[in-house]
Amino acid sequence: MAGSVNSTDEHRALEAILYRKNRLNRLIIHQAVTNDNSVATLSSNKIAQLGLNSNDVVILIGKKCCETVGIILADAEYTDDRIRVSPIIKNNLRVRAGEVISIQKCTDIAVGKHIYVLPINNVQTIPGNLHEVYLQPYFNEVRRPIRTGDVFTVCVDTRSVHFKVIGTEPSPHCIVTSDTVIHYRGDPIKPEVEVSLDVISYDDIGGVTQQIKQIKEKFDDNDARNRQRSFLLWGEPGTGKTLIPHAMANQMGAQLISINGLEIMSKSTVDANKTFTNAFLEAQAASLAIIFIDEFDALLPIIRQTQNENEQHITDLLLTFLRNVNGRLHRYIMVIAATNRYQSIRPYIFHHTLTNFKKIYIGIHNDTADRLEILAKCTRNMVLTKDVDHVKIANETFGYAGAELALLCSEAALRRIQEEMNVLESQEETKYVETDSLAVAQSNFDFVLDQIKQTSLNRLSRNSN
Numbered sequence: 001m002a003g004s005v006n007s008t009d010e011h012r013a014l015e016a017i018l019y020r021k022n023r024l025n026r027l028i029i030h031q032a033v034t035n036d037n038s039v040a041t042l043s044s045n046k047i048a049q050l051g052l053n054s055n056d057v058v059i060l061i062g063k064k065c066c067e068t069v070g071i072i073l074a075d076a077e078y079t080d081d082r083i084r085v086s087p088i089i090k091n092n093l094r095v096r097a098g099e100v101i102s103i104q105k106c107t108d109i110a111v112g113k114h115i116y117v118l119p120i121n122n123v124q125t126i127p128g129n130l131h132e133v134y135l136q137p138y139f140n141e142v143r144r145p146i147r148t149g150d151v152f153t154v155c156v157d158t159r160s161v162h163f164k165v166i167g168t169e170p171s172p173h174c175i176v177t178s179d180t181v182i183h184y185r186g187d188p189i190k191p192e193v194e195v196s197l198d199v200i201s202y203d204d205i206g207g208v209t210q211q212i213k214q215i216k217e218k219f220d221d222n223d224a225r226n227r228q229r230s231f232l233l234w235g236e237p238g239t240g241k242t243l244i245p246h247a248m249a250n251q252m253g254a255q256l257i258s259i260n261g262l263e264i265m266s267k268s269t270v271d272a273n274k275t276f277t278n279a280f281l282e283a284q285a286a287s288l289a290i291i292f293i294d295e296f297d298a299l300l301p302i303i304r305q306t307q308n309e310n311e312q313h314i315t316d317l318l319l320t321f322l323r324n325v326n327g328r329l330h331r332y333i334m335v336i337a338a339t340n341r342y343q344s345i346r347p348y349i350f351h352h353t354l355t356n357f358k359k360i361y362i363g364i365h366n367d368t369a370d371r372l373e374i375l376a377k378c379t380r381n382m383v384l385t386k387d388v389d390h391v392k393i394a395n396e397t398f399g400y401a402g403a404e405l406a407l408l409c410s411e412a413a414l415r416r417i418q419e420e421m422n423v424l425e426s427q428e429e430t431k432y433v434e435t436d437s438l439a440v441a442q443s444n445f446d447f448v449l450d451q452i453k454q455t456s457l458n459r460l461s462r463n464s465n
């Protein structure tokens, strides 16, 4: 029975207190299998060892003593030393998958009288009433535990809003129920620190809203004949093909399982088989999973004229793997493959073997509005002077991929730092530099853009000589 602790368990728990390094409550982080932000899943065995019960509220302790609260769920099949938590919990604990956190029972949590939350995004751009559209549905009927300082994301359609818990009464944590008054009015919090989360969300990607919407709609289609579970993202390098599955997994609360085509092709057949099998088992264990296969073209035959027996075998393994994950029973598994060498995948291979893939183009952002959106995302954590003209920069960057726009922004910031260093070097006394005085200016963007143009002109003239 969950929660009953035998004498051996009791003994081990006591030992764990004495020998802190071997503490029973230290667990390795894994991505969640449920799409609930507040849930942490442990093996039933571990729950019993720790003297907990399923649905208990626990305190989770991560890096730099960051703490949050979550609800424990049991998974009979799960490994004892692991804990599955949502990306939101991971962020609040400032940890990544594979790192270690501690848990302990939260004995003093009570129903909240009031909670104070503020949006982190710029609410002017968010349609609808924050309370009705985002907060009420998020807290409705869940008895969600929260802690002061937590950041949580509420996703409605393809729009996500980050909120920060400013305070709770009682403090520092409480359970939000229908009796709790949610205070949410006030100036949005600047995203500087809060959205520098490890989690990639739709808010981090620009110019691909339609494509994400298309994938979601096809995957969720109620009509089984139209439902689509395999997608091939193709397009030029650096356009966001890798960001998309990461953001979708985080926002949909799905387990992301990444496979790299080139890496697998360099393995032995036995190891490649192991990778596919493990990916399949992991996806099966999840309530919702996205299998992301990057460098997909490397795994397909024919395009590699030199394909040897080992490679041919791996391709066969891939096709079996795809047939398995596409099996009728696995409606909750999405496959997203990505390639920037689509043209080199022989059409007949694609048409005959992989017909069930929906092809989606994620290309260079030729639309100024798309580049504008990407620039806004890339500069949102930067301190900018008022003269920075995003429209001007977007107009001057026709043909740039998202990665190049991101690079342009970081180069402009570096340019600004370089300027400040030059000034400091010329001074006799070292002065304290205010962050605001390091605000990146339009002149910094112009400088980098000029350099890029100059380099391209030089390259052109070299090629024509």
Ligand SMILES: Nc1ncnc2c1ncn2[C@@H]1O[C@H](COP(=O)(O)OP(=O)(O)OP(=O)(O)O)[C@@H](O)[C@H]1O
Binding pocket: 204, 205, 206, 207, 208, 235, 236, 237, 238, 239, 240, 241, 242, 243, 244, 338, 339, 340, 374, 377, 401, 402, 403, 404, 406
């Ligand atoms: N649409 C976008 N919005 C915001 N940033 C982007 C976008 N596309 C690319 N970037 C920036 O470029 C980086 C690389 O993007 P990403 O890895 O998704 O490209 P990709 O299309 O997968 O490239 P490749 O085909 O070479 O694998 C991202 O980490 C991000 O900084």
